[in-house]
Amino acid sequence: TQLLEQSPQFLSIQEGENLTVYCNSSSVFSSLQWYRQEPGEGPVLLVTVVTGGEVKKLKRLTFQFGDARKDSSLHITAAQTGDTGLYLCAGNTGYSTLTFGKGTMLLVSP
């Protein structure tokens, strides 16, 4: 069974601060996805990382895939209240299903 551990579980920060959340596993994934889920809604895909060592930027969000393709991080620069939500990582082993982490709940206060 592949497990994805996300940390921290909960993060509360002020607007303008920087933060990093982590997604770790002992398993190798062919690709890894990050989703954001706002309260009362379904998860929405933010990015897919595929190559070990890959870095992708989406405006203020920077995603990194570990060299060994077992871990990933999400860094947010100058957080805004609109970044509030549950951040989920999901690993793809190439089979029919994804392995989801339990998520990091981010609260950005004005």
Added chain:
Amino acid sequence: NAGVTQTPKFRILKIGQSMTLQCTQDMNHNYMYWYRQDPGMGLKLIYYSVGAGITDKGEVPNGYNVSRSTTEDFPLRLELAAPSQTSVYFCASSYRDRVSYNEQFFGPGTRLTVL
């Protein structure tokens, strides 16, 4: 495109009642999934389907049934509702081929309470 739609948005059931959660996608995706999400527990896979007529169990299938008679629809059936089935249910779909990454599109969810 509406994407993935789910009905109803909210439902309260009594113990022992049955109901069907509806899910429809208009993106011609071949793969569809049902998840449940409990507070602090992330997403747990209930059932999935790789195409019309083909379904398979996920991590937590007990107490649920599914069918996939068309590409678009993937209903989830609860036969004898129990309090342990109180949760938020999400349907998702994706297009899979040899080179895709199983990027999933989710519906807005159904919040179910069993009393």
